[in-house]
Amino acid sequence: MEYSNIVGMPSTETLQKLRSTELKALTELWHEKKGELENSGEYRNFIKKMQREWAIETGIIERLYTWDRGVTETLIEQGIDASLISHGGGISRDEAENIAKMIKDQQDIVEGLFAFIKGDQPFSEHFIRSMHERLTAHQHYTEAMTADGKLVQVGLLKGRYKEQPNNPKRRDGTIHEYCPPELVSDEMEMLVKLYLEYDSKIEPEILSAWLHHKFTQIHPFQDGNGRIARAIASLVFLKAGLFPLVIRDSDREDYISALEEADSGDLSPLVRLFAKRQRNSVLSALGIQQQVVQAKHSKQIISNAIALLMQKSRAQKAQIKSIYNVADKLHEIVKTKILDIQGELDAELRNIETTSSDTYNASFKSANNGDESSHYFRRQIIDMAKEHSYYANTESYKSWSRLIIFTGSIFEVVFSIHGYGHEDNGVMVVSGFTFEKIPSEDGSEHTDTKPSHPDLFQFNYLESESDITIRFEDWLEEAITFSLAEWQKTLV
Template sequence: MYEFIVDLTDFHNLISPELAALSKVWQERKGQLQESGEYQEFLKKMEREWAIETGIIERLYSWDRGVTEVLIEQGIEASLISHRGGLQWEEAEHISAIIKDHQAIVEGLFSYFKGDQPLSEHFVRSLHAEFTAHQDFIMAQSVEGHLLKVPLLKGEYKKQPNNPRRQSGGIHTYCPPEHVSQEMSNLISWYLAWEKQQVPPEVLAAFLHHRFTQIHPFQDGNGRVARALASIVFLKYGLFPVVIRDSDRSQYIQTLEEADGGEIRPLCNFFARNQRDSILAALGIEQAVQQARHAEEILHSGLQLLKNQYIAETSRMDDVLVHAETLRNITKNRLDSIVHDLQPQLTMITPPRHHYRSTSVSDGNNSNRRHYFRNEIVDIARSYKYYANFSKYCAWAFLTIESLNNFQFVVAFHGVGPNHKGIMAASSFTLFRIPREEQSGTQVIDVRPSSPDFFQFNYIEPLESIKDRFHEWLEGSLAIGLAEWRRSIAREVET
């Protein structure tokens, strides 16, 4: 049975302090980038990726990530789709037309958010018509269970129920056709009211996206329209369209299902992380923009920038370095407490002629051991798709447990991006050390990230907010890391 959508209530516990602070960093920096050719190319590629991925998520077409990368770099061409995707020419042309429809839409979203026109049902229906311009039919299931090809209503609300059957065999019930118009009217009214109150974009986007998918007002294409609506919210706040990759699909669907159950916070967090990654990617092109300027322009503007910004930038950098030291000390104290509790227990169960023990070590930025774990940190950063910068700050803390094996849990602190601009990260990972066969010492094996995501912090977010987020992130990382240690012990016992 369908449950009518409800308005957003208290949203304050849904806000992402991380995104709020990073958004301010972006607003300060983007003026230097917006007119550059590099930034325009960055946006063009983002638009292509949005256009491609929003259809892959809906399973309108599918191929491996390599094909997507080629299309992002070279453009949406049927010849590339046919050759790289291994498709017949006619199918490749059809898919190319669909993706180009998507691309035209996302380009239009950039124009739409600059205007003053409020969101309306008319605009939502027109979006749907654009999305489905080259999609004339959908497959529907008859009462007898037969698949039928039926015409797709473009830009019109559904006339028949569109309740899909879950893999479990149950039916997921969307809004009945007779209630769609009223539900959409309510949603738009609530959204506009919250927009006037300047609700943070990750909350507003999650609310609009989820309630829209609950209604499912169209025969098909609801997911694409929902992601476009979420993108509009972020664009209006000076951020980026929501690019949800196929690799994110499972987590994306899970957060929507949690929202169906009344918990919308995971979807808010999902959108916040999505925007964080886009901001960091945009900030990462600063170096390319600077390198592309002519020498005369650099000489003319560089000295003035140095004169005006040196003191402010130094102060900001110092702030974030102090934050990093605070987080390192928090980590050190937490690992010390684990050793304090664990070591007596290890001593009690140590077999004869063995030496079970646990230790914790932490070194700061000025240590001559700051270069430890450099390769592992770079590899972990690459897996999270950011550039680890060690020029201004590099520190770490780690826990070692020596029993049936030699296990380490590491938390590393460093800059983000090719230029250190007051944005930093903490990453966590586990590894094992084994003796070298022909040399003294040990070698590292089986390096694994021990958190679903890295921890980002910067010079704008208040320290107390950073600490609150970090405590939660660190405990989650420890849980994952120590679970890896337990699994390794179980394997050793079995063998």
């Protein structure tokens, strides 16, 4: 793919389609809650761990080093330590020391981003180049390809734009052409100019994706471009009062694919990925409230109790409760959708001749909030909550719908609507899961619970009902398709 000079944002119509109403509502909710948490030790610890994760993962995604997620989680919890890297990653002590220095350089970068937004330093080429110099403080070499196709180690230019082409071979074997060295300075000047025009005018998930992609198209440095791209994308979110952009190793395939789609003119996959990662960060931050509220010291308990009493007296309480009306409507959407599928599937199954006296069939059941059976599936709901790292609150609201498919064994598809987190905070989720009941010799039933969608569906009281409904119908369609595909696997 030949290099094309960078251009500005897509059309206004396209920008409207790219924006994430879910992230916008979550951002507003976070800005409401943030003041209650900023001065707590729990929140400061949360930010420190997020900075560590950013520093570790931004190198893993580039394959500067690699190990399993357990090592990453240990380093996030305990800090960047060469002995932990050596022991957990099966790496020599000398190599672990070098990796630890590299990660600490990357941690300095993300910590510097937090400082940058509090100061008055402008976003500029000088800022980007100086960030690259700090990032590569302990990286002295990079790989380059000779004319005859051999990889060799060459000295790394730190804080200076590339002097030779750095065009990689893509997964399909084609050569991707980045900006020629002689045009880099002009293109970077244009990138900074366009960013400053868009700053604070474009939604952060769109601006960060655009800035990240355009920077990677230029690829101004000899090495370290991906890490700098994720740093400046993080800067956009931090300026919007959000969090650094953490792209995990588990996101790598989606991340690379989204960048390739952006190369072809479609920015939407990259925007969706960035919005998803930011959404998860906001939800994790909101969960910190639980730790603050549960503080053990008496003064903190009294302070929290008073704050809770004041909160209950606010008019906001009624607004938070209004989300239950939206939950009821989503519950009706699920019921209608599953009933349609059940009716069609049941008719087809009953026409199948079986070798036993049993008749294959599909049935439907549901429980509205407040129904006697609304407490069903508590174990499965908790299992899914653990998988998605949140507390499933079924005290104030719980409803579910289930599709039951009998073909000798029983396969169920369940959608549960309940609260997110310990508090009645106006944040709710729809959790979907499937399981198969398989009779065993001792008369018990074995079940294997699986999520019906890779993501939870989250909604809160600050997002309009119409926006929630549009998002939910898309999510539900994907979840049902995934669930039925899972059922089909059990038939083989």
